[in-house]
Amino acid sequence: MTADLMVRVRGLRKTFVLHHQNGARLPVLDGVDLDVRRGECVVLHGPSGAGKSTLLRSLYANYRIQQGSVEIRHAGEWVNLADAAPRELLAVRAQTVGYVSQFLRVIPRVPALELVAQPLLGAGVARRDAESRAGALLARMNVPEKLWSLPPATFSGGEQQRVNIARGFISRFPVLLLDEPTAALDAANRAVVADMIDDARREGAAIVGIFHDDEVRGRVATRLHPLAALPEAA
Amino acid sequence: MATASASAPEFSSTHGPLLRVNAVTRLYGERTGCRNVSFDLHQGEVLAIAGESGSGKTTLLNCIAGRSRPTAGTVEYNLRHEGLRDIYRLSEARLRLLARTDWGFVHQNPRDGLRIDVSAGANVGERLMAIGDRHYGRIRDTTGDWMRRVELDTSRIDDAPATFSGGMQQRLQIARNLVTHPRLMFMDEPTASLDVSVQARLLDLLRGLASELGLAAIVVTHDLAVARLLAHRLLIMKSGEVVESGLTDQVLDDPQHPYTQLLVSSVLQA
Ligand SMILES: Nc1ncnc2c1ncn2[C@@H]1O[C@H](COP(=O)(O)OP(=O)(O)OP(=O)(O)O)[C@@H](O)[C@H]1O
Ligand SMILES: Nc1ncnc2c1ncn2[C@@H]1O[C@H](COP(=O)(O)OP(=O)(O)OP(=O)(O)O)[C@@H](O)[C@H]1O
Ligand SMILES: [Mg+2]
Ligand SMILES: [Mg+2]
Numbered sequence: 001m002t003a004d005l006m007v008r009v010r011g012l013r014k015t016f017v018l019h020h021q022n023g024a025r026l027p028v029l030d031g032v033d034l035d036v037r038r039g040e041c042v043v044l045h046g047p048s049g050a051g052k053s054t055l056l057r058s059l060y061a062n063y064r065i066q067q068g069s070v071e072i073r074h075a076g077e078w079v080n081l082a083d084a085a086p087r088e089l090l091a092v093r094a095q096t097v098g099y100v101s102q103f104l105r106v107i108p109r110v111p112a113l114e115l116v117a118q119p120l121l122g123a124g125v126a127r128r129d130a131e132s133r134a135g136a137l138l139a140r141m142n143v144p145e146k147l148w149s150l151p152p153a154t155f156s157g158g159e160q161q162r163v164n165i166a167r168g169f170i171s172r173f174p175v176l177l178l179d180e181p182t183a184a185l186d187a188a189n190r191a192v193v194a195d196m197i198d199d200a201r202r203e204g205a206a207i208v209g210i211f212h213d214d215e216v217r218g219r220v221a222t223r224l225h226p227l228a229a230l231p232e233a234a
Numbered sequence: 235m236a237t238a239s240a241s242a243p244e245f246s247s248t249h250g251p252l253l254r255v256n257a258v259t260r261l262y263g264e265r266t267g268c269r270n271v272s273f274d275l276h277q278g279e280v281l282a283i284a285g286e287s288g289s290g291k292t293t294l295l296n297c298i299a300g301r302s303r304p305t306a307g308t309v310e311y312n313l314r315h316e317g318l319r320d321i322y323r324l325s326e327a328r329l330r331l332l333a334r335t336d337w338g339f340v341h342q343n344p345r346d347g348l349r350i351d352v353s354a355g356a357n358v359g360e361r362l363m364a365i366g367d368r369h370y371g372r373i374r375d376t377t378g379d380w381m382r383r384v385e386l387d388t389s390r391i392d393d394a395p396a397t398f399s400g401g402m403q404q405r406l407q408i409a410r411n412l413v414t415h416p417r418l419m420f421m422d423e424p425t426a427s428l429d430v431s432v433q434a435r436l437l438d439l440l441r442g443l444a445s446e447l448g449l450a451a452i453v454v455t456h457d458l459a460v461a462r463l464l465a466h467r468l469l470i471m472k473s474g475e476v477v478e479s480g481l482t483d484q485v486l487d488d489p490q491h492p493y494t495q496l497l498v499s500s501v502l503q504a
Contacts, residue, residue: 017490018495019491019492019495019496020492020495020496020499057487057488061481061484062481062483062484062487062488063484063487063488064480064484064488064490086279086466086467086480086481087276087279089481090279090466090481107438107441107463108434108435108437108438108463109434109435109438110438122445
């Protein structure tokens with residue numbers, strides 16, 4: 001069973017210190033423990049400000065780990081994000097952990113199809129294969145083909161979000177982190193994304209997500225992980 | 235056309251870092267240029283150095299690039315067949331050869347990195363001749379290839395860069411540097427002198443080339459959006475010292491040091 005374990009969080013604490021707000025201290029995570037296995041979709045659950053995104057970002061080493069450990073099984077070995085060198089973190093991101101943020105970060109001049117294909121191109125997949133997989137994903141998510149060759153800067157919020165999701169799913173990462181990926185989508189597209197999440201999970205991905213929409217959450221979650229808002233520091 | 239695989243560098247050691255900067259300090263008399271800076275850089279990594287004017291970014295870059303001897307500390311480069319060697323203990327001739335072949339240096343002002351009165355083609359071909367290529371036709375073909383790769387019109391190959399726009403000059407400077415297939419590029423504010431629209435195009439080009447060629451690069455910039463777009467890693471400097479470093483998105487999204495927090499909060503969106 002432990003061979004299935006992909007994410008192991010122990011005693012994770014996070015306090016933001018705002019140096020220009022009179023050094024205000026904002027405790028957000030207070031000793032989080034979390035295990036995530038292949039084939040699971042763990043949904044972080046709690047009120048706004050409870051630290052759901054903070055925890056998710058910590059699993060991607062986007063936020064720094066101040067105390068405790070976040071271990072990811074990467075290429076068969078446990079890597080602790082708290083003390084890994086920058087290049088190890090980059091390798092974990094390139095091969096093991098994918099992160100879909102709530103908003104697409106547009107890169108000037110790069111067309112949607114290319115943006116989606118990039119993770120595969122970076123991993124050495126031939127351009128033709130990468131682009132055909134990118135196209136298949138964009139089609140599944142109902143992004144009109146006439147948009148594929150355009151940079152997404154001018155796309156609607158929902159279109160940008162679908163490009164973002166396609167980019168996150170194309171690599172079939174063993175660990176997938178999803179921060180409200182369906183927030184900007186209509187019901188039909190929410191259902192497509194929920195299907196994609198289920199597919200990825202059945203193929204063995206370990207998924208951690210945040211979903212405000214009750215219906216989507218009920219659909220994709222195999223388990224909820226509650227997070228409570230912490231009282232403010234004195 | 236030159237391909238990444240054809241130019242894949244043979245490494246003396248694929249494990250060690252490409253560059254090791256160890257406690258580098260550069261003083262100008264009483265004044266501090268930079269103080270006690272250390273980091274490793276590996277093949278294919280792009281590192282940005284940001285910080286306010288006068289914080290020591292250019293000083294540090296020049297120390298690392300073999301252009302200004304540190305007052306203390308060492309800069310080691312992973313030489314083919316030899317491993318890490320202190321660059322300031324190489325002979326001057328060897329250091330110069332290294333700078334002309336294995337390294338590139340892109341200046342903020344293209345006029346500092348180009349010979350403005352000789353043709354665009356000669357500016358690119360010159361670096362090939364410097365490493366001993368004497369075959370005129372081949373030099374001209376390679377030059378044309380590189381002009382195309384940086385999106386310059388090859389019909390301008392015989393024109394002097396003085397007749398080019400700033401953005402074109404900057405792309406020519408990049409072609410001139412890349413023609414010898416360097417492993418490491420140094421860039422000092424490569425986009426600062428350009429219009430915003432031209433900047434985006436150049437950044438996109440740099441990003442594509444760096445990942446295609448597996449280049450390592452150190453980019454000095456005061457623009458955090460440039461760092462976000464180009465760099466895997468980011469160092470923040472203040473008063474000559476590195477106050478914070480990490481993956482670019484870590485430093486920008488979860489800044490720890492008061493100065494970094496100030497820097498990040500004072501830009502609209504990076
Ligand atoms: N980089 C940061 N710097 C300072 N404070 C931060 C930072 N990121 C998050 N916080 C603070 O941490 C707390 C938790 O934020 P987080 O975004 O994790 O909440 P959340 O549970 O995802 O909320 P929501 O449901 O509204 O998205 C908030 O008070 C937020 O302001
Ligand atoms: N040749 C020199 N002689 C004396 N002092 C110098 C020299 N070059 C730089 N300095 C000083 O060293 C400090 C760092 O300068 P440097 O040029 O490295 O800053 P920078 O971060 O590149 O700034 P900018 O963003 O304005 O280019 C400054 O105080 C500067 O005045
Ligand atoms: Mg959130
Ligand atoms: Mg400078």
